[in-house]
């Protein structure tokens with residue numbers, strides 16, 4: 001039997017000594033669904049017994065640009081209703097991602113259209129999909145035998161430097177925001193361009209406005225997502241955030257040295273994130289071959305100049321022909337190059353989950369596939385949610401218990417989401433500090 005390092009920190013001990021809050025009671029109830037010994041359950045049955053939550057799929061691009069419907073066959077994509085049912089995917093956070101160059105000057109418009117595209121899918125399939133915005137909603141949809149659709153914004157540029165837009169996105173149902181995508185904003189830095197000296201970066205990783213964005217996300221109950229941010233922005237955010245943070249789709253840098261992945265120190269920091277009574281955040285492992293395998297990442301980087309040139313040529317051609325150059329066009333080009341690189345084995349993805357469970361604890365790891373956002377570049381045998389049971393089977397084979405698997409498959413994310421809601425309630429009971437005031441929510445570095 002495999003045993004995990006489960007650091008029992010002072011906070012956890014303290015919370016055990018105190019009377020459990022209603023939140024904790026609810027958590028305990030949901031965290032132990034079937035009190036059956038795992039030996040009697042097959043990996044498939046364990047997978048079926050979990051509320052499986054994936055925190056990142058870029059399918060809204062397909063809804064909007066390709067008129068893709070979730071009832072359609074996959075047709076080159078990764079996610080549809082059939083595969084969702086086959087793989088017992090209980091909830092998906094659909095990524096609201098605005099390509100920053102193609103949609104320059106129209107970030108809010110594109111954000112709203114993507115949000116609408118998710119809601120249109122829900123409206124078309126009310127018998128199968130339930131739009132939800134809370135952890136309780138995920139559980140309710142699950143008990144209704146429906147797939148829960150949620151939304152997260154990928155890239156702080158969507159708010160166009162406006163706290164008011166942030167609040168309205170929350171009102172529309174957005175429940176996490178990745179502070180940056182691969183592009184830095186005026187208030188937070190990205191790992192994607194941090195080495196580009198032509199782009200202005202903040203001194204501390206977050207500007208005063210950036211800190212205020214994090215505070216407002218805490219106050220609203222929107223999960224703070226640190227996937228994509230620069231290392232400095234990551235640490236600054238963890239000092240500022242009063243709620244535990246998530247990485248919606250990131251892997252372990254110790255296994256694949258891509259800047260999008262996280263060092264062991266960062267993994268441990270996420271596990272410790274949140275206020276003094278927090279149970280800590282969660283790192284949702286990205287399935288993208290480039291973040292799973294170092295060999296794949298190196299091969300991809302070697303191709304990059306060629307890919308960039310092919311995309312630039314295609315853009316010029318579209319312009320000359322007065323055609324709109326869509327993200328799908330760019331993706332097709334990327335895919336044609338990346339398909340030439342061999343796929344890593346599924347075991348390498350499991351290595352990331354295993355590594356994070358060992359370094360940060362089994363309570364701090366989950367799944368953030370990046371389905372429909374990685375040009376089909378996924379480990380062998382992992383092409384859609386229908387293949388998710390293979391992950392559970394692989395974890396069981398490595399000695400993970402049924403309870404561990406349920407945590408990884410969705411329980412950890414539910415716990416963090418609940419805590420984010422609780423922190424929001426507490427902050428809403430207080431006066432909101434003015435943006436221009438010295439930030440009263442600044443905490444000393446841990």
Ligand SMILES: [Zn+2]
Nearest residue numbers: 154228249373
């Ligand atoms: Zn991403």
